[in-house]
Amino acid sequence: MTQTSYVALTYWDLAFAAALILINGGLSVAFRLGIERTLFISAIRMTVQLMAIGFVLKFIFAQTSPLWTLGLALVMVLLAGREAMARQTHRYKGWWAYGLGTTTLLFVGLLAVLFGVGVLIRPDPWYAPRFVLPILGMILGNTLTGISLGLETLSTSARRERAAIEARIALGSPRFEALSTVTRQALKTGMMPIINAMAATGIVALPGMMTGQILAGVDPVEATKYQLLIMFLIGGGTALGVLLAVLGGARLLTDDRHRLRLDRLMEEK
Amino acid sequence: MSREILKVESLKAHGLEPVSFLVSHGECLAIDGPSGAGKTVLLRAIADLDPAPGQVFLEGVERNAFSGPEWRKCVRYVAAEPGWWEETPRAHFESRGGFDEILVALGLKTAQLDQSLRQLSTGERQRMALVRSVFDKPQVLLLDEPTGALDSKSSKLAEGLIKRLLKDGHSVLLVSHDPAQVARLAKRKLVIQDGKVREAAVRGARR
Structure with a gap:
């Protein structure tokens, strides 16, 4: 052919x-x-x-060794976690500055790869790096964008809306209720890029992965199927990642006495 | 029932020396001191809005026996500049009713509950915030300049509300820059200066 x-x-x-x-x-x-x-x-x-x-x-x-694949996958997660932190105007103090994004990315990446490669694509062997690593890369890249936007929105809105949040706390609201307005904003902002990307895909831009497969000689319809699979994985991964990161962030911005703790954020550099 | 409603023991608010004092049922204790002395810091520490070592008891029960939200439903801080998170005042009330009487007592109209907050004046918003903070009857109110944005007529109405709460056995810690108002409401005051807190009698107290 x-x-x-x-x-x-x-x-x-x-x-x-x-x-x-x-x-x-x-x-x-x-x-x-x-x-x-x-x-x-x-x-x-x-x-x-x-x-x-x-x-x-x-x-x-x-x-094609599970150990080598795992090793590179971990390096990718750590680099992505570092990037998520670097994009924050107000980082969390201490270990969490790095830990929140990295833990979320590790969890989402693991889940998406297990689901995408282990359940859907099922190559032989299932840990074949040719499948695992590119898919992990695409998941991490997109989830990273969502997470950093979500966390950035959370911390900047919490600082801006401090009076309203503390009014709710003073009236006796538990922490997640007091933060619900800014949490919603953060979740929405974090999920916007992937939703916009889905709407534009195929009309405005042909996704890079699909283009690559077509250039490599794959039938366009087959390439489209792969692209859709990836987009669904990215969509689910981003939603889950943004949710975990924003709720985790909201938890870090408050303490067990349900106080708002903006002192846990660093000042702008 | 113990005579004191609130007992503060070696409470170390940020930038202040540890402070201890008692507040009785139905008492208004004024807090005095220059701007930036730490009056707000002290009220926030008592409401458990900022971490502060030391102990605070409500009717003999230490605050750590309460969850944070439970504590603040009983010991309520009311900020000088109220925060809002919905469009109308009504959306900020958990309960559907029971505050009409307080609204009227403060010179507000029920219809204003459904107006956009932006259409209300600063003074009206401050009175709305007072309604929001007292209608569920917290035992102790920590009022941070409650009449700071009010004209003299509204101030009198707010004072009337405070007096009624005191008569019903509620207690008030009051930060006010109006000595005459303090004299009308309180007999004792805490004076904060250079990080030190001392107790004093209110000169010309009329209560």
């Missing part, structure tokens, strides 16, 4: 394509944007990082 033929790229092909970056550089020089240096460093970083991950994945795929 001709449509399943895969065309491999040579390093010369890449070198030619890389020349296109010179247009950006030229633009920066011509209009004195002063971003040539950043552009150059970013392009080099991208190349090195992607090549490196390509070789790492090639190595790990060749092992």
